[in-house]
């Protein structure tokens with residue numbers, strides 16, 4: 489493998505000195521880019537794109553051709569795991585993800601078993617190695633998975649949900665079944681992330697998109713504890729480097745001291761948390777990633793720049809900040825606005841790293 493030309497992102501995750509604040513964007517390869525829509529049309533549909541290592545490589549690199557981003561993220565989806573467990577993932581046009589066979593009763597939950605990720609999800613590992621080859625050491629590659637709780641939300645609800653009525657009812661009525669589901673899923677996520685690391689992922693992010701829908705105690709019981717178990721089973725050293733782990737619990741801003749204690753290297757934050765407060769709470773325990781409101785990318789470049797300046801100032805002097813959006817970039821964002829964001833972060837962050 490060629491040496492990394494830009495390891496700013498990996499150094500920031502380990503709170504080591506960097507010359508500027510690195511940036512990548514959640515969902516940086518996506519429908520806001522016309523070239524993504526063209527490749528998706530060639531693939532036929534989104535899942536075909538995920539399952540073709542060649543096309544997944546192509547779309548992973550598209551945002552890097554446009555913007556000088558400091559990391560690439562594997563093009564895939566968190567729902568590949570329940571798909572490999574046999575739930576039958578499909579995307580109904582304009583409706584988001586759905587499962588043909590959601591798991592809602594005792595029989596279905598007890599029948600779940602850990603898939604062999606090396607065979608059932610080989611297409612993901614093939615995409616990881618193909619992307620690493622195509623990157624030629626330009627920037628690091630991020631691998632990812634959903635958290636067990638977030639995957640359980642889709643597995644039980646059968647798709648997206650406004651109130652998570654089914655999955656929460658199950659957790660309260662039958663914690664034994666919920667723990668079984670989460671336990672099988674956590675073991676699968678551990679294997680899955682380790683396989684991505686073996687295939688060439690240089691950092692990994694756990695997307696706990698729906699952890700923040702849980703109450704204080706339920707979050708610890710049903711989400712945080714399983715992420716801790718995953719992290720304790722991960723390969724932390726590859727190619728002579730530490731492999732950083734980022735935990736992103738959307739709406740988890742009040743729980744960051746607890747998240748910082750589960751062995752991760754960095755915490756992803758949405759825009760509802762003040763970085764200054766977060767930094768004070770976690771001290772030098774973990775790096776912080778975030779937290780530009782993705783909807784603000786619809787505003788004009790001058791407004792985007794003001795918001796970037798405000799976020800950089802809230803983190804303040806020093807290392808350990810990875811700039812990102814607080815959630816995925818929307819399909820209606822003009823690509824030039826994303827370009828303005830990346831440019832502003834690189835330019836305005838330099839003074840914060842001067843010693």
Ligand code: CP3
Nearest residue numbers: 514515516517518534561562563564565566584695697816
């Ligand atoms: O960040 C990246 O560029 C990597 C690719 C990536 C996708 N999904 C591609 C995608 C990543 C990291 C994900 C994670 C993911 N998937 C999450 C966690 C992060 C988050 O956004 O909260 C979740 C909850 C999912 C499940 C999922 N997949 C949903 C709810 C949807 C529909 C949303 C939508 O925008 O339509 C998807 C589809 C999906 N995953 C798309 C992309 C680019 C859009 C598919 C398309 O091309 O139509």
